[in-house]
Every structure is written in C-alpha cells, then in structure tokens.
Amino acid sequence: MIAVRYVLASSLLLMLAAAVAADEPKEKKFDKAELEKKFAETMSGATMSGHFTVLGSDKPPRKETYTLGRVYKAKAGDYWIFETRIQYGDHDVTLPLSLPVLWAGDTAVITVDKVPVPPLGVYSARVLVYNNQYAGTWDGGNHGGMLFGTITPAAKKDSDAAKDGDQK
Numbered sequence: 001m002i003a004v005r006y007v008l009a010s011s012l013l014l015m016l017a018a019a020v021a022a023d024e025p026k027e028k029k030f031d032k033a034e035l036e037k038k039f040a041e042t043m044s045g046a047t048m049s050g051h052f053t054v055l056g057s058d059k060p061p062r063k064e065t066y067t068l069g070r071v072y073k074a075k076a077g078d079y080w081i082f083e084t085r086i087q088y089g090d091h092d093v094t095l096p097l098s099l100p101v102l103w104a105g106d107t108a109v110i111t112v113d114k115v116p117v118p119p120l121g122v123y124s125a126r127v128l129v130y131n132n133q134y135a136g137t138w139d140g141g142n143h144g145g146m147l148f149g150t151i152t153p154a155a156k157k158d159s160d161a162a163k164d165g166d167q168k
Contacts (some may be wrong), residue, residue: 047153
C-alpha cells in the first residue's frame with residue numbers, strides 16, 4: 001500500500017512540475033537584422049527632444065535636442081554612425097559620432113564610453129531607445145546626470161509639416 005501511495009504521489013509531483021514548466025514564459029528570440037533595420041529607419045532624420053538633469057543640482061531639467069541626419073551601421077562590429085546636431089544651453093554642434101549600439105532584447109542601448117565630442121568635452125552614457133522614447137544616464141567626467149525624451153521619426157515630422165501646410 002505504501003508503494004502505491006509513493007508511486008501516486010511521485011506521479012502527481014511529476015505532472016505538477018511539468019505543468020509549471022509548461023507555464024513558464026519562453027525566452028523570446030529577436031531577429032537582430034530586423035531590429036537593426038527598424039532602428040536605422042527610425043533614427044535616420046529623427047529628432048530626439050527632451051531634457052537632461054545634472055546630479056547634485058537644484059535646477060529643473062534643461063532642454064536638449066539631437067537632430068539626426070543619416071544613422072547607419074558601420075561595417076565592423078556593433079558600431080553605428082550618427083550624423084548628429086547636438087543642441088543644449090548655448091551649445092550647438094554638428095558632427096558624426098561613431099558609437100556602439102548594443103541590444104537588450106528588442107531595446108537598443110546607445111553606448112558611449114569616454115567619447116570626445118569637440119568642443120563639448122569627453123562623455124560616457126548609456127541611452128535606451130524604445131518605442132520612440134529615450135532615457136539614460138550621462139557622465140562628463142566631473143559632472144553627470146540623466147536624460148530622457150521623445151523621438152520624432154523623419155516620416156512623422158514630414159507628415160506633421162504637411163498637415164501644418166494644409167492648415168495655412
């Protein structure tokens with residue numbers, strides 16, 4: 001009788017374990033080539049508009065704008081070329097930046113490690129890009145903070161401009 005109970009209990013535990021294992025979410029696989037294609041299409045010609053903070057400052061977040069030209073993957077590794085216009089405070093600089101873009105699932109992470117941005121300084125940052133929004137941290141050596149905002153793709157800017165033209 002004890003053996004029958006043992007077999008029944010063991011069988012019940014195995015069925016329960018199988019049911020639990022079946023309910024566990026499977027790790028979702030992403031097509032990196034498709035993600036990279038969408039990233040290039042979204043970012044090329046886009047405007048990133050938002051704010052940045054400075055750690056230790058009581059000042060409210062300040063406005064920043066990144067106007068992107070062509071954004072494309074370089075031939076080697078995870079590097080991308082960002083034709084960029086950076087505007088914040090009294091700064092307005094246009095230059096190409098070669099930066100790694102890494103992936104956390106389907107989320108792009110622009111990775112900046114002590115990159116010279118003449119004449120602004122040398123910067124490090126981690127900027128997540130997801131669903132036409134960005135957020136991250138930045139460091140300029142002796143100061144740093146957070147940044148966040150929205151991404152307006154070129155196609156959206158063009159359609160908004162057409163709508164504005166129709167209303168005039």
